Amino acid sequence: MQISTTRSTETVSDERLAEVLADPGFGVHFTDHMFRVEWTPDAGWHGARIEPYGPLTLDPATAVLHYAQETFEGMKAYRHADGSVWSFRPEENAARMARSSQRLALPVLEVDDFVQAVQALVEVDERWVPDPAGEKSLYLRPFMFASEAFLGVRPAQHVTFMVIASPAGSYFKGGVHPVSLWLTEEYTRAGRGGMGAAKTGGNYASSLVAQQEATAHGCDQVVFLDAQEGKYVEELGGMNMYFVHADGRIVTPETGTILEGITRASIKELAEKLGHPVEERKFSIQEWKDGVASGEITEIFACGTAAVVTPVGALRWDGGEVATPEGGGLWSRLRQALVDVQYGRAADDFGWMKRLV
Structure with missing residues (x-):
């Protein structure tokens, strides 16, 4: 131009x-x-x-x-x-x-x-x-x-x-801290064939009432389930999600009806470089609850441009709550690795950075 x-x-x-x-x-x-x-x-x-x-x-x-x-x-x-x-x-x-x-x-x-x-x-x-x-x-x-x-x-x-x-x-005043999540069972973010994968204001407008619901229950963010069956985890109001398992592998909800986050994609590459294979697949809310209860899930974190990476502390819903284990701090290592590249403190092995000035 x-x-x-x-x-x-x-x-x-x-x-x-x-x-x-x-x-x-x-x-x-x-x-x-x-x-x-x-x-x-x-x-x-x-x-x-x-x-x-x-x-x-x-x-x-x-x-x-x-x-x-x-x-x-x-x-x-x-x-x-x-x-x-x-x-x-x-x-x-x-x-x-x-x-x-x-x-x-x-x-x-x-x-x-x-x-x-x-x-x-x-x-x-x-x-x-x-x-x-x-x-x-x-x-x-x-x-x-x-x-x-x-x-x-x-x-x-x-x-x-x-x-x-x-x-x-x-994004965090006084340092990164675990966020609490509210599971909305009334509102959905996007359906199949809708605009879920597009970054458009309507998606964010539709999340606001659900975020109000989360705030009213003392939670920081809201978790959305799929619109078709109401049982698969999609994403938060403004962040993608990752679930770390006891054997080191990580699961993240598959795309199609969620935003294809750039931080999300970058975390996937960093995690695999650190020896943690990442699966992108449907991940049910029951698998979340059962995995935490059994110890199969050892860590949960969310990611996005503003917060970069943040740990999840607890999931609450109408009638229940499950606390996330502290895990091994993989979220912290991934976050540090990413911001070090962004601020030029570490080698840009992936070719992610572009000089502007």
């Missing part, structure tokens, strides 16, 4: 930026600029530009507001000790967005263009990338939406792709 750049005349001061980066939180502060490119059937993708960060002006009839035709990604940029800035497997985010876009009847932005857009924004707002202390990073949010003003039910004829960025602190 040919990308034009219009720099902001009202950038955040160095003093204020230092305050933000000292304690960035998550998703509350945004960089000085954003990336935008638009699509129409006749012109294709056109008008690629970096411009000052600011509000969007949308017609009340903008299609995304009525029919939720949109996709998004979540990824990070990491500052290394030498000052360089890197991203983690951006081509995989691009490929997943392409799959999501196809499922939502949106135009596909090619992988190279996606990566170029992300890199262009990071280059302009490089000063917003925090130092790596405390696992700080720059969170990147590419997203695509139906921007045509039209109320007919059909794929939009005007689409906008954007990238915004927000400095982020560690």
